[in-house]
Amino acid sequence: MAVIPSLQRDLFQTVKRAFLRALAVPGAMLFLAAVCVAYARFVEPHWLRVKRVSLSPAPTVRLIHVSDIHFAGDARHLERVTRVINRLDADMVCFTGDLIEEAVFLDGALQILSEFNKPLYGVPGNHDRWALRSFERVREAFRGTGGEWMTDNPVMVPSERVALLTLACAGERTPRGYKRILLEHHPDAARQTHGETFDLILAGHTHGGQVRIPFVHRQVLPFDLEEFDKGLSRTPAGPLYVNPGIGTFYLNMRFRCRPEITLIEL
Ligand SMILES: [Fe+2]
Known part of the structure; x- marks a missing residue:
């Protein structure tokens, strides 16, 4: 039983x-x-990467490219970025926009950036334009490092024989022997140069997709930027480098797309 x-x-x-x-x-x-x-x-949003890119066998300029800081009060992260930049051997720092999303964070961001020990040159991103009525304080802070804040003004750097340009002044004549570098937030600038060519085009905006889920990440990139998601591309206007950014937007996450400081030899 x-x-x-x-x-x-x-x-x-x-x-x-x-x-x-x-x-x-x-x-x-x-x-x-x-x-x-x-x-x-x-982990990944704070895991900084320094990427080295060499575009010339006999470089005359070493520049650091940073973008899309999106500072929202995380001082430790931006201070770490500053320490890494200050330890690198370079002639200047080029920033391609989106310092903040809200004006309330401007002071904190500028206070940390003022610790840069190299001249800082930069252009605004779409979030800077939306957040700020005037760029005067940003300009003042960038000038305080020995650099410049650029909107439509070309900047000549005689010590490095470099001309820094934006699309608004891309046709500006540059002294003989100067390397022409275009700074723009949007990578699409490389398609809008109206025949002008550059030794280097620097941009950001895409955040490299930020959260790069295999086979899906391209769909979260801003529309029509798929061919310039991040890194180096060859374009008819010159070599384009798209930096994936330091901060985050919308989702405070990064996946397979670490925050990057790029050291470019030109
Ligand atoms: Fe951005």
Whole structure:
């Protein structure tokens, strides 16, 4: 008579094993997703990368390119960026926009940037234009480092024989032997130079996709920028480097797209 309970026990064990087996794969996937989200939220946004790019066998200029800081009060992160930049051997720092999203964070951002030990040159991004009525204080801070804030004004740097330009002044004549560098926030600038060519075009804006989920990340990039998502591209107007940015926008996360300081030899 003990046969029936024993059969029931076997059946229960069989069902239990099948149930656990069925849960194993989705459970492991859920765990992996949770680990990836935690990594994207707490590790990668602060995990700075210094990328070196050489565009000339005999460089005359070494510049640091940073972009899309999106400072929102994370002073430790921006101070770390500043320390890394100050340790690098370079002639200047070029910033391609989106310092802040809200005016209330401007003072904090400028206070940290004023610690740069190299001249800082920069152009506004779309968020800077939306957040600020005037760039006067930004200009003052950039000049304080020995650099300049550019909107439509070309800047000649005789010590490095470099001409820094924006689209608004791309046709400006530059002294013989000067390297022409275009600073713009939007990478699409490389398609809008009206025949002008440059030794280097620097841009940001894309954040490199910021959260690069395999096979999906291209869909979260700003529209029509797929060919210039991040890194170096050759364009008819000259070599274009798109920096994936220092900060984050919308989602405070980065995945497979670390914040980057780029050291470019030209
Ligand atoms: Fe941005």
